[in-house]
Amino acid sequence: MDLMRAISRPLCRGISTMLLPQRPGNRALDHAITTFNHVRLDRVDLLGELDGAGDKRRSFLSQIHRVSVGGLALSLVNIPATKAGAYLCYTFSKGRTVINPKTAKPTSILAFPTQYGPIISAVAHAIVMESAARFFIGIYQKKGVPEMLRQALVCIFKATITYSTQRHLSDLTDRCGWRGLFAHNKIAEMQLGLKGNSIAEGDVMVLCIRLASELLQGKYTLPPSSTRTSPLARHEQGLMATLGTHLNPNSSSDAPSHRSSLFAQNVTPRAVDLVQAIGHRFAYDSAQDSSISREFVDVWEADCMLHAAGWYIEHAGFTNAELHSRRVAAIERALPYLEGVIRDWGMEKWFGDIPLTSRAAEEEFLRRLPTFERRELRNEIGSML
Numbered sequence: 239m240d241l242m243r244a245i246s247r248p249l250c251r252g253i254s255t256m257l258l259p260q261r262p263g264n265r266a267l268d269h270a271i272t273t274f275n276h277v278r279l280d281r282v283d284l285l286g287e288l289d290g291a292g293d294k295r296r297s298f299l300s301q302i303h304r305v306s307v308g309g310l311a312l313s314l315v316n317i318p319a320t321k322a323g324a325y326l327c328y329t330f331s332k333g334r335t336v337i338n339p340k341t342a343k344p345t346s347i348l349a350f351p352t353q354y355g356p357i358i359s360a361v362a363h364a365i366v367m368e369s370a371a372r373f374f375i376g377i378y379q380k381k382g383v384p385e386m387l388r389q390a391l392v393c394i395f396k397a398t399i400t401y402s403t404q405r406h407l408s409d410l411t412d413r414c415g416w417r418g419l420f421a422h423n424k425i426a427e428m429q430l431g432l433k434g435n436s437i438a439e440g441d442v443m444v445l446c447i448r449l450a451s452e453l454l455q456g457k458y459t460l461p462p463s464s465t466r467t468s469p470l471a472r473h474e475q476g477l478m479a480t481l482g483t484h485l486n487p488n489s490s491s492d493a494p495s496h497r498s499s500l501f502a503q504n505v506t507p508r509a510v511d512l513v514q515a516i517g518h519r520f521a522y523d524s525a526q527d528s529s530i531s532r533e534f535v536d537v538w539e540a541d542c543m544l545h546a547a548g549w550y551i552e553h554a555g556f557t558n559a560e561l562h563s564r565r566v567a568a569i570e571r572a573l574p575y576l577e578g579v580i581r582d583w584g585m586e587k588w589f590g591d592i593p594l595t596s597r598a599a600e601e602e603f604l605r606r607l608p609t610f611e612r613r614e615l616r617n618e619i620g621s622m623l
């Protein structure tokens with residue numbers, strides 16, 4: 239949007255807007271702070287009734303219910319961004335070579351587990367999140383689903399996809415060396431851009447605090463897991479039980495309350511973990527469909543478990559070594575399919591000319607950069623050759 243052009247027309251009386259400086263990682267949109275001073279609206283412009291709201295909080299949440307559609311839509315962008323990041327890092331890694339000390343010949347860095355591992359994890363994340371998105375959208379669109387449940391599902395999807403995409407894109411950036419840091423190579427830029435989506439339509443952590451509190455108080459229940467004994471479903475049940483104890487303190491002087499300091503200290507900092515655990519079980523259930531590659535679902539499951547290793551070691555009988563070897567085995571099983579999955583995504587249509595993807599594209603990009611050199615020195619060297 240060209241905000242400067244938009245605001246060159248006179249604004250209505252009482253409205254002023256302040257153009258903010260550009261946000262790193264975001265080139266598509268301008269942002270502005272707009273204020274309204276005694277601006278009168280017609281009754282038809284209001285989202286709901288002026289009076290008779292009864293439960294004001296509930297009425298407000300219902301009036302802004304379209305926010306959750308935005309939250310869902312903005313979260314979906316994480317999926318193509320992860321696919322693009324995986325494609326870029328994969329293509330770069332395939333072309334980048336180092337000398338193999340054993341053979342003294344150039345070898346592609348894609349051959350290193352430290353390179354293909356994070357790429358496969360990102361691919362697995364994109365595949366499972368795509369399946370989870372279809373599942374959440376399916377429930378969201380069902381007629382008669384209560385608004386509270388819709389908002390809960392959007393929060394779960396947003397929390398599940400937001401933080402892990404950040405982690406994957408950060409890993410992929412790191413695996414591209416200095417090239418990864420630059421906006422023209424896109425991965426770091428996409429990561430920063432997506433940070434905005436995690437805040438827009440409600441900061442994801444604050445949404446998780448509200449949801450965790452409502453669920454632990456039993457204000458409503460979520461659809462049950464179809465794989466109740468899977469490790470991810472057990473993790474969700476375990477966290478619900480552990481965090482729920484902070485609503486029922488042992489001391490008789492402490493009233494059970496989600497507004498107690500005990501709850502704030504012990505539960506709110508773990509609200510995101512709880513909501514993500516719920517999201518992982520939904521996503522895992524959604525990915526049991528036979529059309530989804532089992533190899534990548536296994537990688538994704540192993541990654542989720544490693545991420546919460548402490549819980550699985552303490553409560554589910556796994557050792558640290560077992561959690562790591564599960565992931566290694568899953569990554570090795572998925573490796574033969576990596577190239578085919580990335581090729582089928584067709585990302586080169588949009589990102590094929592990014593400098594990171596080939597030496598030719600990078601040389602072409604570098605050729606157009608301003609270059610400074612000492613002319614006489616160059617002439618001298620030229621005459622020596």
Ligand SMILES: Cc1cc2nc3c(=O)[nH]c(=O)nc-3n(C[C@H](O)[C@H](O)[C@H](O)COP(=O)(O)OP(=O)(O)OC[C@H]3O[C@@H](n4cnc5c(N)ncnc54)[C@H](O)[C@@H]3O)c2cc1C
Pocket residue numbers: 433434435437438439440441443444447
């Ligand atoms: C890309 C983008 C587009 C946006 N577009 C629009 C738009 O079109 N229209 C519009 O009106 N707004 C828009 N916003 C604003 C957006 O709705 C707010 O940024 C968002 O709701 C969070 O509010 P805040 O930024 O004021 O953060 P704050 O409310 O100041 O929160 C900052 C931090 O404080 C802490 N915090 C806040 N509240 C709590 C709490 N209850 N419990 C515990 N911790 C808390 C959290 O750590 C939180 O991350 C946009 C924002 C972004 C990033």
